[in-house]
Amino acid sequence: xxxxxxxxxxxxxxxxxCIACRVCERQCANLVHSxxxxxxxxxxxxxxxxxCHRCVCLCPTHALKIVKSDxxxxxxxxxxxxxxxxxxxxxxxxxxxxxxxGNPKPFxxxxxxxxxxxxxxxxxxxxxLREPMETQLYLGKRTVKIERDERGRxxxxxxxxxxxxxxxxxxxxxxxxxxxxAHEALARAAEELGIYYxxxxxxxxxxxYKYGKNTxxxxxxxxxxxxxxYLETAAAIEIKMGQGAKPGIGGHLPGAKISADVSETxxxxxxxxxxxxxxxxxxYSIEDLRQLVYSLKExxxxxxxxxxxxxxxxxxxxxxxxxxxxxADIIAIDGYRGGTGAAPTRIRxxxxxxxxxxxxxxxxxxxxxxxxxxxxIVVGGSVRSSADVVKAIALGADACYIGTAALLALGCxxxxxxxxxxxxxxxxxxxxxxxxxxxxxxxxxxxVNLVTAWNHEIQEMMGGMGINSVEALRGNRLMLRGIGxxxxxxxxxxxxxxxxxx
Amino acid sequence: xxxxYVNEKWCLGCxxxxxxxxxAATGLSDMAKALxxxxxxxxxxxxxxxxxxxxxxxxxxxxxxxxxxxxxxALSKGExxxxxxxxxKCVGCLTCVxxxxxxxxxxxxxxxxxxxxxxCTDNTCGVPNCVAHCPNNAIxxxxx
Numbered sequence: 001x002x003x004x005x006x007x008x009x010x011x012x013x014x015x016x017x018c019i020a021c022r023v024c025e026r027q028c029a030n031l032v033h034s035x036x037x038x039x040x041x042x043x044x045x046x047x048x049x050x051x052c053h054r055c056v057c058l059c060p061t062h063a064l065k066i067v068k069s070d071x072x073x074x075x076x077x078x079x080x081x082x083x084x085x086x087x088x089x090x091x092x093x094x095x096x097x098x099x100x101x102g103n104p105k106p107f108x109x110x111x112x113x114x115x116x117x118x119x120x121x122x123x124x125x126x127x128x129l130r131e132p133m134e135t136q137l138y139l140g141k142r143t144v145k146i147e148r149d150e151r152g153r154x155x156x157x158x159x160x161x162x163x164x165x166x167x168x169x170x171x172x173x174x175x176x177x178x179x180x181x182a183h184e185a186l187a188r189a190a191e192e193l194g195i196y197y198x199x200x201x202x203x204x205x206x207x208x209y210k211y212g213k214n215t216x217x218x219x220x221x222x223x224x225x226x227x228x229x230y231l232e233t234a235a236a237i238e239i240k241m242g243q244g245a246k247p248g249i250g251g252h253l254p255g256a257k258i259s260a261d262v263s264e265t266x267x268x269x270x271x272x273x274x275x276x277x278x279x280x281x282x283x284y285s286i287e288d289l290r291q292l293v294y295s296l297k298e299x300x301x302x303x304x305x306x307x308x309x310x311x312x313x314x315x316x317x318x319x320x321x322x323x324x325x326x327x328a329d330i331i332a333i334d335g336y337r338g339g340t341g342a343a344p345t346r347i348r349x350x351x352x353x354x355x356x357x358x359x360x361x362x363x364x365x366x367x368x369x370x371x372x373x374x375x376x377i378v379v380g381g382s383v384r385s386s387a388d389v390v391k392a393i394a395l396g397a398d399a400c401y402i403g404t405a406a407l408l409a410l411g412c413x414x415x416x417x418x419x420x421x422x423x424x425x426x427x428x429x430x431x432x433x434x435x436x437x438x439x440x441x442x443x444x445x446x447x448v449n450l451v452t453a454w455n456h457e458i459q460e461m462m463g464g465m466g467i468n469s470v471e472a473l474r475g476n477r478l479m480l481r482g483i484g485x486x487x488x489x490x491x492x493x494x495x496x497x498x499x500x501x502x
Numbered sequence: 503x504x505x506x507y508v509n510e511k512w513c514l515g516c517x518x519x520x521x522x523x524x525x526a527a528t529g530l531s532d533m534a535k536a537l538x539x540x541x542x543x544x545x546x547x548x549x550x551x552x553x554x555x556x557x558x559x560x561x562x563x564x565x566x567x568x569x570x571x572x573x574x575x576a577l578s579k580g581e582x583x584x585x586x587x588x589x590x591k592c593v594g595c596l597t598c599v600x601x602x603x604x605x606x607x608x609x610x611x612x613x614x615x616x617x618x619x620x621x622c623t624d625n626t627c628g629v630p631n632c633v634a635h636c637p638n639n640a641i642x643x644x645x646x
């Protein structure tokens with residue numbers, strides 16, 4: 001440990017409650033806790049603690065808590081403690097700083113600056129417990145010309161669609177970045193819920209081909225694990241152009257995480273670093289993207305929708321317009337608060353734009369150009385609750401991707417040290433003794449519970465607005481009002497200020 | 503009958519079950535008060551060997567050797583299938599400890615009798631406490 005850097009968190013143990021059962025010691029992969037046989041007491045090394053709360057949650061007598069250290073540098077509004085520590089860290093190691101999960105900086109959260117409407121008197125609200133309330137929807141192209149066969153019957157020319165029972169999907173998290181058990185939990189939950197999970201760029205483990213009809217497979221710049229069966233087993237194929245947490249850069253899974261299983265799934269040698277290049281080396285234009293979209297469609301006989309995922313960046317609307325014209329069926333937009341298993345800190349914290357603004361811009365632009373029906377829009381990058389989902393749909397999204405929320409359901413405590421590979425909750429790790437801590441029997445039920453609960457809440461909120469289907473809420477920005485927003489923000493979001501009438 | 507089964511695949515070796523077992527036997531409501539400063543004598547024991555962990559307790563055998571070998575008639579198999587020990591009858595010869603193939607009977611801490619898992623029918627827990635508190639569903643209570 002760097003002598004310059006003092007522990008950020010302290011382990012507080014209530015001596016009157018600790019029974020020295022040593023559960024904390026056995027459960028900490030960071031080796032914070034230890035037992036001193038001389039005194040018969042537990043002790044802790046604060047400098048190793050990442051504040052993941054595993055010990056706190058498992059302590060049977062609630063003897064533990066983790067607190068932010070009050071040891072501080074001389075107060076300075078410009079040079080805060082973390083900024084100083086980062087300089088020390090880099091001065092010590094000479095490397096790029098790494099971080100995990102989403103951007104934690106105090107940027108505005110636009111979801112929290114929008115309020116939802118409800119019906120009063122003139123247009124009655126609907127009680128979803130007594131009346132039908134539709135959350136089922138389809139994703140895909142809706143541009144269909146009516147064609148008839150020689151006997152005058154209407155031909156089915158509808159492009160392939162994804163059918164969702166709720167406007168929620170699990171976003172891309174690769175096998176490698178998360179564990180086998182985490183993947184199994186996501187796959188089983190998606191199957192039970194009638195939604196989709198996403199393999200991420202790490203290929204699909206052979207055990208999970210049976211969940212194919214609820215699987216979206218990803219084709220990213222590294223092309224890991226992409227082959228005929230992979231594409232054929234999936235319900236949809238996603239081309240990953242960018243990721244909200246690290247727009248403009250690729251990925252790097254260290255060789256240490258390339259176990260035999262991960263190596264087989266990714267189709268790369270064991271122990272070798274898995275590098276995803278920043279660009280797709282065959283895509284430098286919309287025309288190039290179109291070639292890949294159609295290559296994948298050709299390979300799967302035009303039976304599966306193709307998604308193109310991009311990070312929310314400055315010219316997102318123009319890029320989305322290009323994607324809509326490239327033949328893609330669905331555009332996925334990932335905001336700057338989206339999670340990651342590892343990203344350079346400076347990129348994660350400073351690159352990209354909020355997904356709320358990107359979504360509003362993209363939806364407006366596609367409508368203006370008359371091509372909104374060419375694609376469905378899926379947004380992710382910190383969709384934290386059913387209220388965020390409702391607001392996203394009202395802004396123009398067809399569905400939402402949830403990643404961080406899904407991991408939280410599996411036990412993640414957002415300690416943001418995934419890149420160290422020692423996840424105490426068995427999620428972001430490949431160490432067998434840690435992976436087994438996540439029992440998918442428990443995990444998948446918690447995911448099912450989460451999405452079911454959100455779906456109920458979405459129904460309640462829609463009912464309050466007097467709307468009885470997700471389809472009728474989509475792009476219905478009159479259902480939103482801004483609060484604490486500037487004129488520019490209101491203009492971009494395309495909503496009125498709270499209190500403003502039509 | 504419903505028995506306690508342990509799935510090695512999910513057992514983390516956290517040893518929480520041992521403490522929950524000892525806690526259940528005290529009948530108290532606060533674990534810190536019940537176990538602080540005490541040496542515990544649980545009836546379930548986690549056996550560890552490297553990365554392999556496995557909790558072991560009484561299997562409540564159909565044809566229980568301990569019951570057959572008990573010289574004082576303290577061990578018996580109830581109609582519910584649970585093998586129980588009557589502390590008042592036990593003379594502490596520990597023959598049962600020697601014959602149990604699973605090592606699931608042990609001398610009670612007071613040294614006067616043997617002790618064994620009775621599926622928490624001898625306390626107020628209702629369901630076996632080790633099962634209720636296993637954080638990874640490695641210990642289950644079910645019919646097989």
